[in-house]
Amino acid sequence: MASVGETKRPKDCKLCFEELDDLHLESSNHVFNYMLSTYQENKTSLRSDRHGVVVEVDVQKKNGFNYNFDTTQKKTKGKYTLKMTPKEFYLHGCQVEFSCVIKNIRREKNVAMIYAGVLHPYEPFSMVDPNNNMGKFPSLKPGGTYGLKVILKLDKCNVSNYEIPIFFSLQAYSKQNKESMMNFSITRTIVVIIQEDILEPDLFEKSPFTHNEWQKVQVHKHSKRFHRYMPTDQFKIPQKYKRSLALWSYNQERNINPAIWQEFQEKLYPGTLSADNYADFWKILLWLEEIKTKIALQAYNMEKVTLKFISSSQGLRLGVPGLGEKRPSVIRGDKIVIKIHDQAHKSYEGLVGHVGDKAVDIVDLDDEIVELIKREPDTLIDVKFILSRIHFERMHHGVEQVALNGLTRQLFPGTDLLKKQYTERINLGEQDFHNGDIYKNYEQRLAVTKIVNLSSKGAAPYIVYGPPGTGKTVTIVEAIYQLKRNTDLKILVCAPANAACHMLAEKLSEFCRTSELLRVMSETCDTSSIHDNIVKYCNVIRDKDKSGSEKLKVIPFPQEKLKDYRIVVTTLVFAGKYTRVYHPDVVFLDEAAQASEPEACCALSLLMPDKFVVLAGDPKQLGPVVNNKVCKNYGYGISLLERLSDLTLYKNDLISDNNFTTMLKLNFRSHKEVLAIPNEQFYGNNLEACSVISNHDPLAFTRIHSGIMGGKVNQKKGGAVEFCAVLAKEQRHGRSPSYFNSSEVNVVLQYVTALMALQFPDKNKNLRPSEIGIVTPYIRQVYKIREVLSPLYKDEIEVGTTEAFQGREKRVIIISTVRGQHDLLLEDKKYKIGFVHEPKRFNVAVTRAKSKLIIIGNPLILNRDKLWKKLIEQSSRLGTHCGVPYTNRDQKERDNITSRFKNLQLKDFMRTSS
Known part of the structure; x- marks a missing residue:
């Protein structure tokens, strides 16, 4: 069965990932890859x-x-x-x-x-x-x-x-x-x-994940369970669709009932999102995403594990391998059901109270099971994870409400809006700005002026296109300040994650009283990251747990009181809770490129059609996470901001009187050499590296690798980008999906040691551990690097995945690429994990550095990707390419290998002696 809108395209060669035709089959590249493939088979x-x-x-x-x-x-x-x-x-x-x-x-x-x-x-x-x-x-x-x-x-x-x-x-x-x-x-x-043996040997037990489904058992729930944030079972997947959606999610369309398949195609027609199919299109995709997420979560059911009693929460702690890499993907508020291994008739339902890298805390369990584990901690327990539907419910409701409110017209704007007249009613002078630096920045000042004058009100969202380090967030905070100062409009400020909302609230608190600003959050919000200076703006109280420790506790906020505040800050999904009671005049979506469109609709659904929307973000960086490949094929992974940015209306940013978008162009973060490749590849060379501190940092002119090799560090013959070649094989434990590379861990330690030993004439320029960040695509590599650095630097050096570093910056960024399969006869082009062939992940990783970017990786793998190849070539031009010698696999090299293979008998061959 062909999907709606599907067109026939030439087949690709499975070996070369290029268009398959007669000429290709005779090409030296195909002959080479065919030879490698045959070698692998034999x-x-x-x-x-x-x-x-x-x-x-x-x-x-x-x-x-x-x-x-x-x-x-x-x-x-x-x-x-x-x-x-x-x-x-x-x-x-x-x-x-x-x-x-x-x-x-x-x-x-x-x-x-x-x-x-x-x-x-x-x-x-x-x-x-x-x-x-x-x-x-x-x-x-x-x-x-x-x-x-x-x-x-x-x-x-x-x-x-x-x-x-x-x-x-x-x-x-x-x-x-x-x-x-x-x-x-x-x-x-x-x-x-x-290499040095710096890593402790890992002792890995058999995986507790069983993939086994549970038989129906009686579930005991806590009698005092707090139901306020539990889902209401709205927008449930119709029973008749469940099997078909599951089949579709696993590429088994041919087994779907033809009548049901026809229904799906009609709802998705013409195969792309439009104003006409908006609600039905997202309804199908949300169901697909939900069912795939639910099935994927069931694969992590566990058997014969032990739990630990936690006195502070009166709950139980469960160790979960792979949790840090979202395998399984568990969030606070999800349900977990547990039962004693040998007792099939009775189970206990609880909630996820806290999520760490390796463990979750289960709270609100029946006292009976908690007391049992407290007395007998060796009791073997079976565990089942259950998906909380509340996020899906709110997205369904948001999409439906956006369509009912007629907002879809604004979400599909045409080029005729370029003729829209703009009147600047509010003129801003230098003395009017809360942040004086914004007045001196033409693009930031332009964006603030357009927003305060509601330039695209009722017609289309206004986009603040903020590449890395250009001050996107401070720009919209200034715009909110000006709206508060010059109008009486009610403003909703949203971001996908709580951490971003906390940060926005901190910046807004500089010019808001507690009667004007509210940071409202759900009862499932982790309060540990809330700084003291915004506690008074939040719906929290200071509470003591049973161990006597004081912590912040979220309390329900009366919905009808939201309208009493000029500015409300909350996450996109939680905003969907207030659709029927709160209707702001302006909605700001910060980090909008990271949110799926249905997620954005949770906040947009609060608006009436003639109101004003501001989207701020960078569509060239990491976007929404999608579990279902079918959804990804239909555009679920494309944020509203990215979809709009591709429209003609938003590509006229060079027109001085464009009322719909402003691209920020002055980068205040990175050294010009750090910025060069991403600027060229993602931003049309429109960015200007204007950080005086980074461009003149002596660290940017120092060749660090010389110190690693025992020589004297030359502080005048380096560059801001340094590449260290390491030919080493990645490893993983058993079936773990996460890789690590012990050789690269060694080199990371060597670099950190050399960096910390640097002594500049100006002592203030010497590095502090907190100024170093280490980025790697695999959580297992994160753990390995932390293992060797923590005893030396007490976790002052931040180590994390690319996702963890989005929106962050450090004076020095070290990237451990990990992907280093160094058997040179493997088909490198098949590697699409980690950084390789992932442009957005590449862009995020390399743009976190202010003064020094150090890449550690296998050039034979990375050179297969055009972006990494350019970065490696840049380091060669700068004279900062170092590490092991290697030969690039260009056509000459391939021909050399092919000639050697002529002497290799790939299969035993018998011939008569005559």
Whole structure:
């Protein structure tokens, strides 16, 4: 069944990810990738000793040194691994040698050696023949052997994994057919790992996730459960659609009832979002997203786990592997049902009270189960996660209300609005600005002026397009100040996350009394991040828990009193609670690019058609999270801000009298070299790096890698962008979806140590740990880096994923890219995890740095991505490309590898001796 709006497109080559045609099949690129693919298919047989030939590899001993040489994988993977510390490698003269012995274990018949070499050219590796017979080997008689050497020689002790596949092509008489010759090849892989063992060994137990569904059991709920924020079961998925939506979510459209499929297509017609299908379109997509999220959550049901009693909350703590990477995705207020493992007839329902990186607290449980765990903490428990529907309910209601209120006209504006006349009724002088710096910034001043004069009121949202470091939030805060000062309008200020709302409330509190500003939040809000200076503006009270510790407790806020405040700040989804009772005149959506359109509708649904909307954000950075691929294909992952930004109306930002958008252009954060690539690739070179502090920071002119290698740090021959090449393989534990790279952890530690040792003439320029941020795409790498840094810097150095750093900045950003599969015969283009082939994640990561950006990664992988390739090329121009030597896989290199493969017998081949 074809989806609505689906058009036929040429098929892509599964090997090359390029359009498949006859010319492509004959191209050198396809031949190369086909060769690699065939090699992958035959690796298992290639590394096997056979036809009476055995290949052994050993490290050449030197001065009685005790080597850490692992041969346990020689049978399973044909791999030999040598581990050395940088100091040990240095004491070896930065050179190690391996012997490769080919043995003919037959009782009769010679074996001919046809060829021996490395599959991939790599300058530090060489294969030599002590007998000088390379290319013309003698035959091996029965019981005979022949020895070759493989040498790794480096100039420096760079931390990395040095791995190279070697192969031997041979010819022998077939044991089955004495008159026939068998041509075959045997491969081996030598790995030299140079790094310190700084990570503690992980002890991983069997995963507690079972994927098992529960049978129906009686559920006991707390008698005093607080129901105020529980869902009301509105907009539930119709029973007749559940199976079909689940099938669709897992690409099984052909099994859907044709009549139901037709209904779906009619509601989605013409296959893209429009003003006409707005409510029905989002209803289907929200159901799809909900059902996929619900099914995905059930996969994390747990069995035979133990819980810990928490006296402060009178609840239970549950350890959840993968929680920090949202596997499972659990938020405060979600339901969790638990039961004693051997008792199938009775279970207990509670709520998620707190979510950490590795554990959740379950509160509001029946006292019976809490007391049992308190007395018998070793009791084995089964756990089931249940999706809270309240977010989906509010999004459904928001979308429906936006359509009913006639607001869809503003959300699909046409180019005819460019003719709209604009009258500037409120003139702002320099003395009128709360923040005087905004008056001096043309684009910021223009945006504030347009907003205070409601330039697009009733016609379309006004967009403040704020690339990194351009002062987007301070601009809209100034605009709110001017609206408060010059009008009597009621203002709603929203953001997707509570942390952003807290920050907005702090900035607004500078010019608001408690009778004017309200920061209203739900009872599920984590209050630990609320600073003391805004407590008086929030619906919280100071309360003591049962342990005597004081904490903030959210109290319900009377809905009818919202209208008494000039400015209300809350999250987008929570705003949907007040649709029927609160109707502001102006709605500001900060960080609007991170919110899905239905999420934005939770706030927009409070508006009447002739009111004013301001969206602030950057569509070139991370957008909404989508679980369902079908939803993603239909645009669920495109925020309202990004969708509007693609319209002609919003692309006329160069027109001086545009009433609908302003692009902020002065970047106050980053050094010009840090900003160069993202500016070119994402912002049309419109940004100007105007931070005097960052552009003149001595750190930006210092080559840090020199300090890592034991040399003197040169404070005049560096650049703001530094790339350190590390060829090392990522790892993961069991089925964990999260990767780590221990070699990169080593290099991160080396860089941090070198940075903290820097001494500038001006002592005020010396680095503090809090000025360093470390960004990595995988939560497991976050944990590994924290493990080695925390004992030294007491968590002063912030380490987090890309998502955690969005909106943040640090004087120094170190990026550990992790993705480093260094078997050079793998198909690199298949890697679409982490930073590779993820433009928005790349943009966020590299634009967090103020004065120094340090990238640690595998250039052989990163060079496959055009953005990372440009960054690596930039470091070469700056003279800050460092780390291990490597050869780029350009066409010349590919041709070289292809020529070597001609000597490799990918499959055993029999031919008659005649």
